[in-house]
Structures are given as C-alpha cells and as structure tokens.
Amino acid sequence: MKEKQGHEICKVAELPVGERVIVEINGRSxxxxxxxxxxxxxxxxxxxxxxxxxxxxxxxxxxxxxVGEYNWVREGEILRCPWHAWEFDIKTGKSIFNPHKVRVACYDVEVEGAEEKAVESFKVGVNDDEMVVVYV
Amino acid sequence: MKLIDCDVHNVPVSMDEISERMPAYFRQRGVHLPGSFGIKNPMGVLRVDAQGPNGEPAGSVPSVMKEQLLDAYEMDYAVLIGAKFLGVGVHPEVDYALAIMRAYNDWQSEIWLADDKRFLGSIVVSQMDPIASAAEIRRVGSQSQIVQVVMTSATRIPLGDRYYWPIYEAAQEMGLAVALHPGCECTGVSESFSSGYPASYLEWHTNLSQNFMSQLTSIVCRGVLNEFKELKFVFVEGGFGWVPSLLWRLDKNWKALRSTVPWLKRLPSEYVFERCRFTTQPVEEPLERGELEQVMRMMQGEKTLMFSSDYPHWDNDSPVRAFPRIDEEMKQAILWKNAAELYGLTS
Known part of the structure; x- marks a missing residue:
C-alpha cells in the first residue's frame, strides 16, 4: 500500500475551535x-x-x-449533512444512526512544526509556524 | 441525459420584492403568512450550503440556483413552485392573501421566468377564494413559461369538492395542470391530520402522505376527473410508496360501492394512471433497494412518476443518486418523458 503523504493545510491559528476548512488534495475534497x-x-x-x-x-x-428524556451531548463534535441532515461523528467519520455500515472516509491529522520550533516558543505562545497537516 | 426537475423552490431575497408589487394599503402591511403551529424543523428547511454569496436565503439568487442545480445536472427545465407563498391558501384574511398571491405571480414572471427559459412557472392560487383564483389563472396563465397551477395540499374541505371547481375549470381552459404541494398542514385555517395534531416535525413530515391520500381519494371519487376531462393533477412531495395500496383499496371498494359514485365508469385506478402524476422527492428508501422499483411498477411509474429535487430544501434529492439500480427505461420516463408529455416540452 502506498505510504500516506502529509499535506500542509494551514496554520493552526487560522483554524480556530469550531471552524473548518475545505481543501482539495489529490483531486479529493x-x-x-x-x-x-x-x-x-x-x-x-x-x-x-x-x-x-x-x-x-x-x-x-x-x-x-x-421516553421524555433529552440528553444533548457532544456539542461541536457532530457534523450534520446539508442535505437530509444525517449526523456524522467528526472524530471517526461514522454516522450516528448506523455507524457500522454508513460512514465517511476520515484521514489522520497532525500538527507539525512545534517540535522543531522548540518547546519554548510554544510556551510563550509563538505558534504561528505550527501547521495543520493531513495525511492522505 | 434529458432532465426536468418538477419541484424547485424560489424565494425573494427580501419580502420587500413581494410587498412592493402589492396595492398601497396591503403594501404597507408587508407579507405575513400563517406560520408553524409551534413545531418547526429544528435544522431549518433550507440547505445551509445553498445560500447566496452575500448570505442571501437559499433559492433567492437565480445564478446560484443555476450553478448548483440546472448547470450542475445539465437540466433542460426546472419547474418553480413558490412553496413559501402557498400559505395564501390557508390565510383567513382573504383579500390580503389574494394581494400576496398576485404579487408573487408577477414577481415569479419578472424575476425568474424572464431570467432563463429553463425556468417554468406555477401560478400560486388560494383555495380561500376559488373565483378570484380562477381569475388569476386566466390573468397570467397564457404566459409561455407557465405550466401549471399550484396550491397547498392543506385544506378545510377535501379538494374534490365542487367548491373548488372554478379553479379546475380555469386551469383546464388555459391548458394547465393543477399541482398540490405540502407545507401548510396544521397552519392557518387548515385542519390537522385526520387523527389529530402531530407532536414532532418527524411525525408531521411523515404524515403529509396521509393528507395526500385523502386529497387523491376526494379528487377521484367526487368526479373532478369526469367533469374536467382534460385536466391533470400533479401530487408534489407527498411521497408515492402509498399509491399502490391506496389504488388497490379504491378499486376493491369500487366493485361493491360503484353505485355511490356512478360517474366512475372504470376502475378508479385507471383514472389515476391516466390523469394523475406523482413527483419522486423525498424518494422512499426501502432497506432492500430493489423494492423501490417494485413499488414504481405497481403504480405504473413509467407513466405516473416525475423526478423532483426539492432544491434547496434540506431533504432534496439528486437526479443521479436518488434511484440506484432501476431499469433504464423507467429512469428515463421519470427523469424526462412523463414531465415532458405533461407539460408539452421538447429538449
């Protein structure tokens, strides 16, 4: 199997909590x-x-x-399709209603750059060079 | 692939576009139609990925609709249905609702039909005043891109009743089909479903088929199709999986009870197959996908079914994904032939 390649997406600071970015990698959105x-x-x-x-x-x-109970959980972790409103677990790509059969492909993501820039720079909050990298 | 989409929803960017087309007194009151009965779709009914470039409502910018729908699927035609305005048919203040109705129909022609020949129009009418609605059909019905009349499927009296016949007479005279579209059930002056009010959007949305069943039964049994021999009906967005069993039941009962409806000279199902059409969205999804084609065959889908997307609503269907593994001839009839014949279209 072909080894997965890392693709730099954006700086960590450019993708805040709750946000998303859509990119094209090898023709795949x-x-x-x-x-x-x-x-x-x-x-x-x-x-x-x-x-x-x-x-x-x-x-x-x-x-x-x-019956009559509503336990709202995992705020921010569920993605609802813009068509038909099916729910997917962002962390696994698995659908909520049938996680074994209905799922979307997911990819490994790492944050790179911090270790080379030394822990100190991280500590002082200079993390501009940290990059979000997706492995496809 | 030749393709007609029989249910596409257009809205104004701002309701001012409608109110500015209304007479002075009503203009100052703006556009207020019966809303929900307290239960709405918690996700909203509009696709969140279909907004305009400046945050305009989904379905309000013709260029976006063309990019996402007509161009994306190389559609030949898209039939516009102003679903947001069908509430005029359940509005108790009739003159005000008629002013909105006329303004919508003018706006549809000026903003949408003039924009692109691929857009086909539906005249919105109000069942609250069949005489005024008939006049509206004659006022705008001769425009070349107008293909049908549309009204809400939510009513106080079932749609076969003679009360509505002025609408049917005008539609037949102008060579237009009559379409029903859901959405106003349980709002305005309309009744709830026959057993009572649903308690969630899931119940409400599922039961819309129930209302369509009683409208079809009424239209057939009260003789509308006998009185108006050229008229055709389109049942939009009410589902179709129920059609075979309803027709079996109608036919069986007719054999015994024919004398109660002696104007029905043939099996009720024969009138339906000839004169009623059903749009596909939201397409039913049996666990065993092959069962979908079986249902289609049971209702003579090669004659009666027409593709609809319901763009840009949350449950819209894709013409290339909604019918997996069905017979190619059936698919072509659904995507093109049946609607082309009904509306008299060529590619």
Whole structure:
C-alpha cells in the first residue's frame, strides 16, 4: 500500500475551535475540523446522495434515552449533512444512526512544526509556524 | 441525459420584492403568512450550503440556483413552485392573501421566468377564494413559461369538492395542470391530520402522505376527473410508496360501492394512471433497494412518476443518486418523458 503523504493545510491559528476548512488534495475534497483544539479530516462527500457533507452544520446530538428524556451531548463534535441532515461523528467519520455500515472516509491529522520550533516558543505562545497537516 | 426537475423552490431575497408589487394599503402591511403551529424543523428547511454569496436565503439568487442545480445536472427545465407563498391558501384574511398571491405571480414572471427559459412557472392560487383564483389563472396563465397551477395540499374541505371547481375549470381552459404541494398542514385555517395534531416535525413530515391520500381519494371519487376531462393533477412531495395500496383499496371498494359514485365508469385506478402524476422527492428508501422499483411498477411509474429535487430544501434529492439500480427505461420516463408529455416540452 502506498505510504500516506502529509499535506500542509494551514496554520493552526487560522483554524480556530469550531471552524473548518475545505481543501482539495489529490483531486479529493476534504474538510478539516478543529474540535476543541483537536484536528480531524473527513471526505467532503456524503455516502447517501453525494452532497458536500463538510459544508453542513457542526452541532451536538441527543443520546438514545427513555421516553421524555433529552440528553444533548457532544456539542461541536457532530457534523450534520446539508442535505437530509444525517449526523456524522467528526472524530471517526461514522454516522450516528448506523455507524457500522454508513460512514465517511476520515484521514489522520497532525500538527507539525512545534517540535522543531522548540518547546519554548510554544510556551510563550509563538505558534504561528505550527501547521495543520493531513495525511492522505 | 434529458432532465426536468418538477419541484424547485424560489424565494425573494427580501419580502420587500413581494410587498412592493402589492396595492398601497396591503403594501404597507408587508407579507405575513400563517406560520408553524409551534413545531418547526429544528435544522431549518433550507440547505445551509445553498445560500447566496452575500448570505442571501437559499433559492433567492437565480445564478446560484443555476450553478448548483440546472448547470450542475445539465437540466433542460426546472419547474418553480413558490412553496413559501402557498400559505395564501390557508390565510383567513382573504383579500390580503389574494394581494400576496398576485404579487408573487408577477414577481415569479419578472424575476425568474424572464431570467432563463429553463425556468417554468406555477401560478400560486388560494383555495380561500376559488373565483378570484380562477381569475388569476386566466390573468397570467397564457404566459409561455407557465405550466401549471399550484396550491397547498392543506385544506378545510377535501379538494374534490365542487367548491373548488372554478379553479379546475380555469386551469383546464388555459391548458394547465393543477399541482398540490405540502407545507401548510396544521397552519392557518387548515385542519390537522385526520387523527389529530402531530407532536414532532418527524411525525408531521411523515404524515403529509396521509393528507395526500385523502386529497387523491376526494379528487377521484367526487368526479373532478369526469367533469374536467382534460385536466391533470400533479401530487408534489407527498411521497408515492402509498399509491399502490391506496389504488388497490379504491378499486376493491369500487366493485361493491360503484353505485355511490356512478360517474366512475372504470376502475378508479385507471383514472389515476391516466390523469394523475406523482413527483419522486423525498424518494422512499426501502432497506432492500430493489423494492423501490417494485413499488414504481405497481403504480405504473413509467407513466405516473416525475423526478423532483426539492432544491434547496434540506431533504432534496439528486437526479443521479436518488434511484440506484432501476431499469433504464423507467429512469428515463421519470427523469424526462412523463414531465415532458405533461407539460408539452421538447429538449
């Protein structure tokens, strides 16, 4: 299997918590999300009818519950497709209603640059050179 | 691929575009149509990826609609249905609602039909005043891109009733189909579903088919198709999986109860196959996808089904993804032939 290549997307500072950026890598449209400071990447293609999934709303979800109970959880971790409103876990690409069969491809994301710039620069908050890198 | 989309929703960027086309007194009151009964789609009904470049509402900018829909799928035609304005049909203040109705129809022609020949128009009418609606059909119905009349499927009296016949008479006279579109159920002066009010948007949206069932039964049994021999009906966005079982039941009952509706001289289903059309969105999705084609065959979908996207609403369908693995002839009939014949279109 071909080794995955790292692709620099943007500076960490350019992708704040709750935001996303959509990029094209090797002809594939991919959405990169910042969820509470962690980065995740999903294919921008809904497995249902082919919508641009990553343009959907970032939201939360209700857990399965007893009648009359509403347990709203995971605010900011759920992506809702702009067509048909299917919910996907941004962290895994798995759908909420059928995680084993319905899922969207996800990719590894790392933040690079901090280790070379030395811990000190991180400590003083100079992190402009930290890059979000997606492995495809 | 030749393609007609039979349910596309256009809205103004601002309601001022409508109110400025209304007479002076009503203009100053703006546009206020019956809203929800307290339950709305919590995600909103508009695709969040279909806004205009400056945040304009989805469906309000013709160039965006063309880019995302007509050009993207190389559509030959898109039938506009001003669903947001169908509330005129359940508005209790009739003169005010008629002013909105006329303003919408003018706005549709001036902003959309004039913009691109691929846009086809539907005349919005109000069931609250069938006489005034008939006059409106005759006022604007001769425009070349107008293909049908549309009204809300939500009513106080089922749509087969003679009360509505002036609308049907005018539509037939102008050579236009009559389309029904959901959305106003449980709002304005309309009734709830027959068992009572739904308690969630999920219930409401699912039960829209129930209302369509009773409208179809009414239109057939009260003799509308006998009285208006050229008239055709389009059932938009009410689902279609229910059609086979409803027709089986109608036909079975007709064999015993024919004398109660003696104007029905043939099986009720035969009138439906000839004169009623059903749009596909939101396409039903059986767990076993092959079952979809079985349902299509049971309702003679090669004659009765027409593709619709419902762009730019949240549950819109893609013409290339909505019908996996169905027979190619059936698919071509749904995507093009049936609507082309109904509306008299050529590519």
């Amino acid at each position: 991919i959405g990169v999300f910042n969820v509470e400071g962690e980065f995740y990447a999903l294919r921008n293609l809904c497995p249902h009818e082919g919508a641009e999934l990553c343009k959907g709303t970032v939201t939360g979800m209700n857990l399965p519950s007893e």
